Amino acid sequence: VASEHERIAEIRARLARGVPESAGVELSIGDDAAILKAGSTGSVLSVDAQVEGVHFKREWLSLRQLGARALASALSDLAAMGSVPRAALLSIICPAELTDQELYELIDGAADAQALYGCAVVGGNLARGAQLSITTTVIGAAPNQPMTRSGTQPGDGLYVTGMLGSAAFGLELLKRGLAERAPSYAERWRVPTARIAEGLRAAEHAHAAIDVSDGLLQDLRHICAASSVGCEVDLAALPRPAEAALALELGLDLERLALSGGEDYELLIAAAHPPRGGDFTRIGTFCEASGIRLREAAGSLRTAEIAGFDHFGRDAKSSDLGV
Amino acid sequence: VASEHERIAEIRARLARGVPESAGVELSIGDDAAILKAGSTGSVLSVDAQVEGVHFKREWLSLRQLGARALASALSDLAAMGSVPRAALLSIICPAELTDQELYELIDGAADAQALYGCAVVGGNLARGAQLSITTTVIGAAPNQPMTRSGTQPGDGLYVTGMLGSAAFGLELLKRGLAERAPSYAERWRVPTARIAEGLRAAEHAHAAIDVSDGLLQDLRHICAASSVGCEVDLAALPRPAEAALALELGLDLERLALSGGEDYELLIAAAHPPRGGDFTRIGTFCEASGIRLREAAGSLRTAEIAGFDHFGRDAKSSDLGV
Numbered sequence: 001v002a003s004e005h006e007r008i009a010e011i012r013a014r015l016a017r018g019v020p021e022s023a024g025v026e027l028s029i030g031d032d033a034a035i036l037k038a039g040s041t042g043s044v045l046s047v048d049a050q051v052e053g054v055h056f057k058r059e060w061l062s063l064r065q066l067g068a069r070a071l072a073s074a075l076s077d078l079a080a081m082g083s084v085p086r087a088a089l090l091s092i093i094c095p096a097e098l099t100d101q102e103l104y105e106l107i108d109g110a111a112d113a114q115a116l117y118g119c120a121v122v123g124g125n126l127a128r129g130a131q132l133s134i135t136t137t138v139i140g141a142a143p144n145q146p147m148t149r150s151g152t153q154p155g156d157g158l159y160v161t162g163m164l165g166s167a168a169f170g171l172e173l174l175k176r177g178l179a180e181r182a183p184s185y186a187e188r189w190r191v192p193t194a195r196i197a198e199g200l201r202a203a204e205h206a207h208a209a210i211d212v213s214d215g216l217l218q219d220l221r222h223i224c225a226a227s228s229v230g231c232e233v234d235l236a237a238l239p240r241p242a243e244a245a246l247a248l249e250l251g252l253d254l255e256r257l258a259l260s261g262g263e264d265y266e267l268l269i270a271a272a273h274p275p276r277g278g279d280f281t282r283i284g285t286f287c288e289a290s291g292i293r294l295r296e297a298a299g300s301l302r303t304a305e306i307a308g309f310d311h312f313g314r315d316a317k318s319s320d321l322g323v
Numbered sequence: 324v325a326s327e328h329e330r331i332a333e334i335r336a337r338l339a340r341g342v343p344e345s346a347g348v349e350l351s352i353g354d355d356a357a358i359l360k361a362g363s364t365g366s367v368l369s370v371d372a373q374v375e376g377v378h379f380k381r382e383w384l385s386l387r388q389l390g391a392r393a394l395a396s397a398l399s400d401l402a403a404m405g406s407v408p409r410a411a412l413l414s415i416i417c418p419a420e421l422t423d424q425e426l427y428e429l430i431d432g433a434a435d436a437q438a439l440y441g442c443a444v445v446g447g448n449l450a451r452g453a454q455l456s457i458t459t460t461v462i463g464a465a466p467n468q469p470m471t472r473s474g475t476q477p478g479d480g481l482y483v484t485g486m487l488g489s490a491a492f493g494l495e496l497l498k499r500g501l502a503e504r505a506p507s508y509a510e511r512w513r514v515p516t517a518r519i520a521e522g523l524r525a526a527e528h529a530h531a532a533i534d535v536s537d538g539l540l541q542d543l544r545h546i547c548a549a550s551s552v553g554c555e556v557d558l559a560a561l562p563r564p565a566e567a568a569l570a571l572e573l574g575l576d577l578e579r580l581a582l583s584g585g586e587d588y589e590l591l592i593a594a595a596h597p598p599r600g601g602d603f604t605r606i607g608t609f610c611e612a613s614g615i616r617l618r619e620a621a622g623s624l625r626t627a628e629i630a631g632f633d634h635f636g637r638d639a640k641s642s643d644l645g646v
Contacts, residue, residue, distance in 0.1 A: 026365055031471045031549075032403040032533060033369035033463070038362055042349055046356035047412040047460060049450040080355040089370040091414075091458045127372040130454050135414045137370060137460040140356070148354045210355060226354075 067109020168261025390432020491584025
């Protein structure tokens with residue numbers, strides 16, 4: 001077992017890899033607090049927690065993946081604001097059973113994400129506790145006017161990056177011990193991608209945005225509520241896993257996963273026209289009438305049934321105080 | 324039980340009290356992330372966690388006190404840098420047994436501290452978990468060059484704010500169910516004071532600083548190590564609880580508590596002369612020879628025995644990645 005001094009030194013060394021110049025770090029790990037140089041833009045701040053047994057099980061991913069996942073899922077909130085990551089703080093609650101080596105693997109995963117996203121891990125906290133958790137605070141800069149959830153205009157298109165339901169599909173495979181049947185989906189759940197570049201491009205003209213952490217319908221509802229609009233979603237347009245045979249075999253409904261599956265960390269944006277680049281799919285249209293309606297492939301419309309998902313309810317996970 | 328929407332609305336309403344103008348909040352609770360206006364100085368960042376059963380027991384303090392304690396203990400790291408609080412993010416892991424009303428009491432305590440310290444709570448996260456914990460990230464501005472742990476010169480005086488060992492004395496009373504025998508000490512432990520004003524004044528000329536979270540000797544050791552100096556501490560000068568009779572009755576050694584008791588959140592500074600204002604007591608002198616020596620009232624010197632305290636050891640609590 002390392003002494004506290006050795007442990008901190010080891011963590012500092014592992015996080016020295018890939019510290020981005022752009023973060024403007026004046027003082028990093030090793031003092032009472034970290035210091036970032038004054039920025040020319042505002043600071044965008046968010047925090048996210050990953051709790052063992054609630055957000056993940058240890059058998060679903062490696063500790064290194066968990067470290068990267070913690071950072072990526074927190075950074076997704078910056079992406080949804082059209083913000084550029086600068087720095088992160090990691091607060092880890094460690095059960096006594098977690099070895100130093102395991103802690104370092106988790107840190108290595110954070111260092112992976114640090115290098116990938118240009119987000120310097122500048123500090124943190126280690127505490128004892130019964131249940132492993134990683135709370136990640138992220139700080140970004142806002143080169144454009146940040147995108148909030150409000151501001152959508154009736155007639156705006158609803159656009160989404162990437163694919164919906166693929167993380168939930170991967171999680172179903174992991175829960176059943178079948179990840180190797182379609183490994184890319186399990187991987188999507190394990191280490192999501194924060195859509196930083198897409199968020200930046202969207203912020204050039206989008207009216208509103210959110211990241212899909214709780215599922216399309218849930219998160220779309222937040223945009224509709226904040227913007228006082230409704231939305232019509234085109235079911236045939238939803239980009240979703242092309243795994244019809246496997247889904248059928250497992251009794252999984254890919255449309256349902258695309259509508260309600262969480263943790264994709266894709267971006268939903270409301271805009272008059274698509275952002276530059278080909279990463280966005282138009283999946284619906286905002287309208288004045290409140291509520292979310294689903295257009296079937298045959299053309300008929302039905303009201304979306306949104307399960308009364310509550311982060312503190314039976315399937316509770318967590319919620320931004322922003323939700 | 325409140326719905327998620329109601330719960331967030333209630334939390335926002337409770338935190339609307341005492342939001343400081345000075346924080347420059349552009350967007351607060353209610354979106355994917357919070358936004359602070361660009362500051363003219365650098366950002367100072369720190370994070371701290373309070374875990375039930377590790378840092379506190381519910382019978383030792385009210386939830387409202389716990390909310391204030393979480394913010395104050397995190398802000399103490401900003402004080403130690405000579406930094407001015409701007410904003411905080413609260414990440415709360417809540418067991419299912421905690422009622423909404425109890426959660427709101429905790430938030431009210433954070434709102435108390437928000438008003439007291441001029442530190443806007445601009446966001447956070449709520450997650451389910453087995454063990455109650457509050458992870459607080461604080462963001463400050465640095466009007467002066469921040470004080471770090473390094474930079475001490477041999478010959479500098481060692482100064483401390485307030486009293487040492489009083490929180491540890493209060494905690495001993497709480498553990499024994501005797502808080503009413505000397506209520507002010509229990510209160511010192513429950514809701515510490517972050518020494519923001521003193522830190523600001525000290526930063527005008529101090530060479531180094533740290534806050535006393537782990538006990539005088541532990542934290543002084545960090546300054547000595549970072550500054551490559553030693554220190555001679557004058558035992559007779561230590562400001563400590565004037566409760567000799569009660570301490571004797573309970574078998575507590577007030578000198579030992581002043582040397583090794585944690586959670587006072589007082590500031591230790593190294594400086595050529597005391598800061599303005601009468602809040603600092605000189606308790607020692609830095610020297611070239613490494614190590615910490617204690618000068619007895621009779622004049623003799625002995626080497627300080629510093630228990631090998633490890634935040635991950637048996638009496639583990641937590642450590643800044645800054646330690």
